[in-house]
Amino acid sequence: MSDWQLIETAPKTSEDGHSPNILLLNWTHAEDYPASITVGFWGHVDPYALDDRMGWCDWCAGMDDDDVWEQFEPTHWQPLPAPPKSTP
Secondary structure, three states: OOOOEEHHHOOOOOOOOOOOOEEEEEOOOEOOEOOEEEEEEEEEOOOOOOOOOEEEEEOOOOEOOOOOEOEOOOOEEEEOOOOOOOOO
16 A cells, blocks of 8 residues: 655645545544545536535545535555455
């Protein structure tokens, strides 16, 4: 697995023009748990792209009641690990 890199270096689009899923880390996510890791992507905070708000979005949280992705404020990132070659 790769080392954590500063979020400023994270890819926002891939070669095919899509936003790649990556691991996102936030060291100060909330007072009751100081670190949080999630799978996320750079994109429209509103998945219907009704406005121009862009940001890091958290797949795991899904959407809130207003059909808006939960915006995540990561400090670091790394690529997703390779999937297993086979399962038992």
